[in-house]
Amino acid sequence: MAKSIPAKKKKQTQKKGILQESIGKKLSVAIITYNEEKNIKECIESCLEIADEIVVLDSISTDKTEMISKSFSSVRFYKQRFKGHIEQKNDAIALCKYDWILSLDADERISTELKNSILSFKQKQDDETLNGLQVSRLTYHMGKFIRHSGWYPQYRYRIFKKGNAIWVGENPHDYISIQGKGSKIYGDIIHYSFRDLSHQVNTINQFSSIVAFTRQKKEKDFLF
Template sequence: MLSVIIITKNEAHAIGACLVSVAWADEIIVVDSGSDDDTVAICHKFGALISKNEWPGYGKQKNHALSLAKGDWILSIDADERVTPELRQEIERAIANPDDCVAWKIPRLSSFCGRFIHHSGWWPDYVTRLFHRDYAKFSDDIVHERVIVTGLTGTLKAHFLHESIENLEDLLTKMNQYSTAGALMSHERKKTASLRKAVGHGLWAFFRSYLLRVGFLDGREGFILAVSTAESTYYRHLKLMLMNR
């Protein structure tokens, strides 16, 4: 039995397409953290099992969703991600014949302001999302949570489609949210920051994304992405510096 787990908040614009792409699963669990749009109503239409839970951070929220699932095999997917027909077939083959694997990494092809990004460090963006519930769980990190696996992890070839950033307003909102969450996580871990570190890490982030990871091959979107990556890195360190003060 395969259970799909999804965490949501105000995802009415994206959740329908996500649910269509996983409608073949045995069970769909949605944990919502206070949506005030049509997210929950859309999930009901697709027959998803819905739990409402206050926001504790990405890792803890996904572990809560995991605790509600009944299947032995778990597929964790975000509301802005889609399972392609090719990926569905590969997932079904993998869990039918796991060959000693207890988890699989899946490549993810992400769009940025209307363009799929094939460089800039965004492709192939491997994420561990398919796993046996007895051998894996999520870290409790506030943001950038990861799946902790005890056992062999394989790699699938077919990919997720990820509608990551739709427009500049979406970009600015996510940049602010993630830089704050990242700073909080670093602060809890007693890390330090300074203005010099903030500037240095920001410049390095641009150089790595645009030049080392050939983001220039992604056209103008590659340049915008490199600048936004640098800004997010700069603000994360700057926020940490002020938190430490």
């Protein structure tokens, strides 16, 4: 089902899907997907220089998500039925083998500034008390970057030590909660949110259905 990560050689040149050998901290990248053929290639490519492994947990996509993901030899690809955003992300974390993890959505990319900051962070001596790093997210919405109205900078924990962080919240609105000390790291996760108005309306409808199902399951009152 999953591809094993190929043995790495010193001073290897980077080819498609091959991760550079790193010295210092090892970093896993965890991505959840469902029908993300339009996003997953660029998401994976943005991580190749910083990741020591890339784990993709797919919710049984019906498009080319699996084929595209498996075209990168560095990706370990898994499938399971969708349990909820929070549950999927925590399951993806559990599949990662390294202590430090970066959790991404398929419609997100690593900026050059964040890539350089992560590479620098990986080379530094480990601070045993540090369990998480907050990253600013910059949203690209229907042709424009949004840097106002509380949308930016939007700091959230996205890099963390395995065993000291967990996705929590109420589906589909989730966030990472860490135990212990946290800090911030320079650079942005670029979020390509909605392609057009139709995509936005469809997403809102999907999310409202998820919220309704979640609240019904928990026997919570609705706010309308």
